[in-house]
Amino acid sequence: MADTKPKPVETLESVTIRFAGDSGDGIQLSGTQFTTATAMSGNDLSTLPDFPAEIRAPAGTLPGVSSFQIHFSSKDILTPGDEPQVLIAMNPAALKAHVKDVVSGGILILNADTFTPQNLEKAGYKSNPLEDGSLADYRVIPVPLSTLTANTLEDTALKRTHIDRCKNFFALGIMYWLYDRPLEPTLDWIQKKFQKMPEISEANSKALHAGYAFGETTELFQSHYHVGKAPIKPGKYRKITGNEATAFGLIAASQLSGRTLFYGSYPITPASDILHELAKHKNFGVKTFQAEDEIAAVGAAIGASFAGHIGVTGTSGPGVALKSEAIGLAVSTELPLIVLNIQRGGPSTGLPTKTEQADLLQAYGGRNGESPVAILAPATPSDCFDMTIQAVRIALKYMTPVVLLSDGYLANGAEPWKIPDVSSLPPLPRLNASDPDGFFPFKRDPETLARLWALPGTPGLEHRIGGLEKADITGNVSYEPENHERMVHLRAEKIQRIAREIPPTEILGPHQGKLLVVGWGSSYGAIASAAQNMQKQGLEVAAVHVRYLNPFPPDLGRILKNYEQILVPEMNLGQFLLLLRAHYLVPAVGLNKVKGQPFKVSEIENKILQMLGKKETSDGGNKSRAARANA
Amino acid sequence: MAETKAAPPALTRKDFISDQIVRWCPGCGDFAILAQTQKFLPTLNIPREKFVFISGIGCASRFPYYVDTYGFHSIHGRAPAIATGVKCANPDLSVWVVTGDGDSLSIGTNHLIHALRRNIGINILLFNNEVYGLTKGQTSPTSRMGTKTKSTPYGSIQEPMIPVSIALAAEATFVARTFDTNLDHLSEMLLRAARHKGTAFIEILQNCKVFNDGAFADITERSHREETTLTLSHGKPLIFGKEKNKGIRVRGYVPEIVEFEPGRAPPEILVHDERHPDSSLAYLLSKLYTPKFPAPIGVFRDVERPTYEELMSQQIEAVKKTRPADLQALIAGSETWQVPAQRDAEEGA
Ligand SMILES: Cc1ncc(C[n+]2csc(CCOP(=O)(O)OP(=O)(O)O)c2C)c(N)n1
Numbered sequence: 001m002a003d004t005k006p007k008p009v010e011t012l013e014s015v016t017i018r019f020a021g022d023s024g025d026g027i028q029l030s031g032t033q034f035t036t037a038t039a040m041s042g043n044d045l046s047t048l049p050d051f052p053a054e055i056r057a058p059a060g061t062l063p064g065v066s067s068f069q070i071h072f073s074s075k076d077i078l079t080p081g082d083e084p085q086v087l088i089a090m091n092p093a094a095l096k097a098h099v100k101d102v103v104s105g106g107i108l109i110l111n112a113d114t115f116t117p118q119n120l121e122k123a124g125y126k127s128n129p130l131e132d133g134s135l136a137d138y139r140v141i142p143v144p145l146s147t148l149t150a151n152t153l154e155d156t157a158l159k160r161t162h163i164d165r166c167k168n169f170f171a172l173g174i175m176y177w178l179y180d181r182p183l184e185p186t187l188d189w190i191q192k193k194f195q196k197m198p199e200i201s202e203a204n205s206k207a208l209h210a211g212y213a214f215g216e217t218t219e220l221f222q223s224h225y226h227v228g229k230a231p232i233k234p235g236k237y238r239k240i241t242g243n244e245a246t247a248f249g250l251i252a253a254s255q256l257s258g259r260t261l262f263y264g265s266y267p268i269t270p271a272s273d274i275l276h277e278l279a280k281h282k283n284f285g286v287k288t289f290q291a292e293d294e295i296a297a298v299g300a301a302i303g304a305s306f307a308g309h310i311g312v313t314g315t316s317g318p319g320v321a322l323k324s325e326a327i328g329l330a331v332s333t334e335l336p337l338i339v340l341n342i343q344r345g346g347p348s349t350g351l352p353t354k355t356e357q358a359d360l361l362q363a364y365g366g367r368n369g370e371s372p373v374a375i376l377a378p379a380t381p382s383d384c385f386d387m388t389i390q391a392v393r394i395a396l397k398y399m400t401p402v403v404l405l406s407d408g409y410l411a412n413g414a415e416p417w418k419i420p421d422v423s424s425l426p427p428l429p430r431l432n433a434s435d436p437d438g439f440f441p442f443k444r445d446p447e448t449l450a451r452l453w454a455l456p457g458t459p460g461l462e463h464r465i466g467g468l469e470k471a472d473i474t475g476n477v478s479y480e481p482e483n484h485e486r487m488v489h490l491r492a493e494k495i496q497r498i499a500r501e502i503p504p505t506e507i508l509g510p511h512q513g514k515l516l517v518v519g520w521g522s523s524y525g526a527i528a529s530a531a532q533n534m535q536k537q538g539l540e541v542a543a544v545h546v547r548y549l550n551p552f553p554p555d556l557g558r559i560l561k562n563y564e565q566i567l568v569p570e571m572n573l574g575q576f577l578l579l580l581r582a583h584y585l586v587p588a589v590g591l592n593k594v595k596g597q598p599f600k601v602s603e604i605e606n607k608i609l610q611m612l613g614k615k616e617t618s619d620g621g622n623k624s625r626a627a628r629a630n631a
Numbered sequence: 632m633a634e635t636k637a638a639p640p641a642l643t644r645k646d647f648i649s650d651q652i653v654r655w656c657p658g659c660g661d662f663a664i665l666a667q668t669q670k671f672l673p674t675l676n677i678p679r680e681k682f683v684f685i686s687g688i689g690c691a692s693r694f695p696y697y698v699d700t701y702g703f704h705s706i707h708g709r710a711p712a713i714a715t716g717v718k719c720a721n722p723d724l725s726v727w728v729v730t731g732d733g734d735s736l737s738i739g740t741n742h743l744i745h746a747l748r749r750n751i752g753i754n755i756l757l758f759n760n761e762v763y764g765l766t767k768g769q770t771s772p773t774s775r776m777g778t779k780t781k782s783t784p785y786g787s788i789q790e791p792m793i794p795v796s797i798a799l800a801a802e803a804t805f806v807a808r809t810f811d812t813n814l815d816h817l818s819e820m821l822l823r824a825a826r827h828k829g830t831a832f833i834e835i836l837q838n839c840k841v842f843n844d845g846a847f848a849d850i851t852e853r854s855h856r857e858e859t860t861l862t863l864s865h866g867k868p869l870i871f872g873k874e875k876n877k878g879i880r881v882r883g884y885v886p887e888i889v890e891f892e893p894g895r896a897p898p899e900i901l902v903h904d905e906r907h908p909d910s911s912l913a914y915l916l917s918k919l920y921t922p923k924f925p926a927p928i929g930v931f932r933d934v935e936r937p938t939y940e941e942l943m944s945q946q947i948e949a950v951k952k953t954r955p956a957d958l959q960a961l962i963a964g965s966e967t968w969q970v971p972a973q974r975d976a977e978e979g980a
């Protein structure tokens with residue numbers, strides 16, 4: 001409570017904080033703990049973890065820097081924030097890598113103990129930024145974290161190296177004081193995590209408390225801050241990442257359909273966590289299979305699907321490349337298959353830990369022959385839950401592969417999630433064929449064009465399927481020209497009919513006007529925020545976010561016609577743009593960013609203002625960055 | 632292995648013949664294998680709907696179309712992966728993979744090896760014709776040095792792979808070899824494979840009439856078969872020859888042929904032990920091949936190990952006992968907070 005604290009408390013609406021340090025410094029851990037404490041304080045929040053591809057790049061160097069950004073607010077927010085107001089840098093390299101993103105006048109909390117000549121040199125500093133005036137634009141708060149932590153824990157029996165590892169909790173304690181967060185969630189977590197190592201548990205808790213007390217007593221801070229609760233719908237909440245939500249969506253779909261989930265996968269960043277998550281939940285009968293490669297992973301999923309399970313395979317772009325022949329097999333055999341692509345920067349191995357949206361055309365056309373699949377894309381971490389269930393629903397109902405395009409940003413980013421009541425989720429029925437009378441493996445449902453799903457083991461329905469072209473209805477091998485053309489059309493038409501499953505497109509803003517921003521996937525937050533800000537400025541700007549990329553929503557074409565200009569921001573060189581233009585013959589314009597980083601709200605705003613012939617925003621730093629993104 | 636419930640009307644060979652025209656070249660060894668398989672399947676007393684034949688791509692891989700059971704003609708090399716998914720999903724099925732030497736030892740080697748080391752309960756029939764048949768005659772990973780094919784007009788310059796050696800190196804629990812014209816032996820091997828728990832691997836030497844005719848004549852030709860093959864039989868000494876006057880012994884680590892007077896085999900002749908837990912001796916036998924040695928025919932190895940699908944279900948059942956499948960609890964997780972319907976007015980500062 002404010003009155004028990006001698007230092008004054010200022011109220012802020014929103015804050016963006018970035019933690020940065022060596023990947024060994026526990027940055028992701030600090031970030032996640034701060035997120036939990038913030039979620040429990042009732043703020044709305046959004047996070048952006050960012051880690052190096054190397055597990056432990058050389059300590060103190062720029063490539064070894066890991067970071068975690070969190071934006072929290074007493075208002076509804078949709079993005080992890082454009083520019084941090086506070087940077088906690090655990091060493092000079094972390095400062096060097098991130099200081100340029102901090103708003104001018106922002107706070108830099110630096111681990112002063114690490115600003116030694118060696119570390120400065122490793123980070124590529126010619127002179128000490130603490131002394132050379134180069135940080136004059138910021139409020140610099142040097143804190144000797146290592147020394148303070150060592151002093152706090154000097155009477156413990158722990159080794160020096162162990163003591164030093166507690167410094168991230170000391171730093172976290174300072175942040176909890178500075179932003180008025182509760183310590184309990186983290187204290188509980190420490191206790192659980194280090195149950196078997198009571199000394200470590202106690203040391204970490206002590207460091208956290210000491211950091212908090214330090215904030216209160218040090219001369220360095222004159223006041224601290226409070227961010228009020230956000231007007232969130234009442235209910236029970238948790239924080240959730242996209243990968244967690246995807247895994248839960250798969251388990252939910254399995255429960256809703258009464259079918260066993262089979263997940264075949266080969267480890268790859270940033271998809272592996274889905275395999276890890278699913279492997280834990282064998283109590284739901286989930287079968288996880290870590291295959292010898294991506295081809296075996298999808299092959300086994302197809303086999304499981306042939307035998308009646310929900311066959312799912314998860315990977316990232318390079319893995320999808322390997323799976324493409326098998327996905328074609330599932331197209332040809334018309335078996336349900338869910339392919340998760342947690343996209344990352346490409347081409348080739350690319351940027352394994354960075355986000356990108358450049359696999360849309362791969363999903364759309366990355367197979368030989370006319371080989372259409374349904375493509376869905378979640379917009380936020382929690383949306384991964386709903387869209388995954390929807391992907392399974394479509395795969396089963398239409399007997400088709402469905403590609404779900406998530407990405408690194410959704411996968412690892414977290415947001416509060418109002419936990420749905422599972423009894424309110426619609427069931428997911430799909431019948432197996434059982435009647436031998438008049439049975440043919442490629443006889444179709446007249447509505448959906450889905451063929452019958454006849455599981456091995458069913459008496460009287462013995463049949464053969466395969467990748468050779470099949471005769472319509474009988475499914476026997478056929479090289480007949482008319483038949484091939486008919487089958488190609490049937491498979492294409494079946495995918496088009498999935499449009500019936502798509503709910504009306506939600507328009508954020510005026511239903512007609514000067515400019516429409518059309519997005520897909522993880523850029524939702526930045527796009528929606530930008531559109532809202534423009535509307536507040538009285539501009540006729542609306543946004544729609546497309547979750548169904550093949551087929552497109554049936555109302556999309558009509559919506560596009562209602563605006564004078566169309567802007568399509570994407571983290572690629574214009575793949576969705578290409579499809580939109582080809583489908584609707586509209587003169588849409590792209591805003592393309594391929595930096596392995598999600599869009600900033602300001603980058604989209606600048607482009608909108610430019611297109612409307614208005615001035616760009618006054619923030620100089622933003623302007624130049626946005627201009628680069630526009631180039 | 633699948634089990635029968637009630638006694639359905641006994642199945643016959645005809646029940647396993649599909650209505651599709653068999654499209655192999657006249658004289659192809661695949662015909663004999665197909666016919667023998669169709670004759671053998673009813674003897675298992677497994678209902679027809681419980682069989683699944685899964686193949687890759689190649690002449691051999693057309694096999695599933697011709698057997699009237701469930702079947703899946705998949706993509707080149709990937710049949711073991713697809714079969715793994717089928718077996719994991721329904722362990723009650725009798726799953727058979729039919730593959731060629733290119734299919735399983737070139738493009739699909741990875742899957743073959745991993746199926747074997749996992750010991751997934753499937754039966755793998757590798758039709759080895761030492762050539763790519765379907766693509767009209769290129770060298771294959773089992774083609775012998777110097778083999779002239781369309782892609783090696785001056786002779787192959789690659790050392791061939793020995794399928795049985797590969798299988799044993801992958802710690803396969805059942806490994807056998809037979810050939811297309813040795814019908815009773817083929818049936819016996821199929822039966823042994825069907826009875827085996829875990830992955831059963833059979834190499835079937837198969838003549839490609841069009842692109843590699845007579846590739847195995849040096850081994851399988853009736854006139855000299857007794858000299859050029861070594862029939863493996865558990866617990867029996869490794870003796871061969873028309874006169875039963877030759878045997879295999881090991882000196883150092885090297886096998887060699889000893890000749891003796893018929894009926895007076897010296898004690899150092901190796902005695903076949905297909906159930907030995909260590910695969911070393913079986914591996915040594917797998918290296919015996921024409922022209923220096925007779926090619927062993929029969930079961931190299933037959934040992935028991937838990938199957939992949941068994942272990943998978945055991946883990947699932949064990950976890951199910953300790954934790955209920957509560958979806959609501961799962962998605963809520965351990966750290967939740969309640970946002971009340973009516974909020975307290977925000978305190979100032
Ligand atoms: C991905 C892919 N690559 C190549 C082919 C062409 N192809 C079909 S069968 C085959 C080789 C078959 O040889 P083998 O497995 O020995 O079978 P056989 O025809 O001799 O029975 C090849 C290369 C293909 N179908 N798919």
Ligand code: SF4
Pocket residue numbers: 654655656658659660661690691760764765838839840841842
């Ligand atoms: S090409 Fe050879 S293997 Fe293929 S069907 Fe003809 S004879 Fe048989």
Ligand SMILES: [Mg+2]
Pocket residue numbers: 689731732733758759760761762763764771
């Ligand atoms: Mg071959």
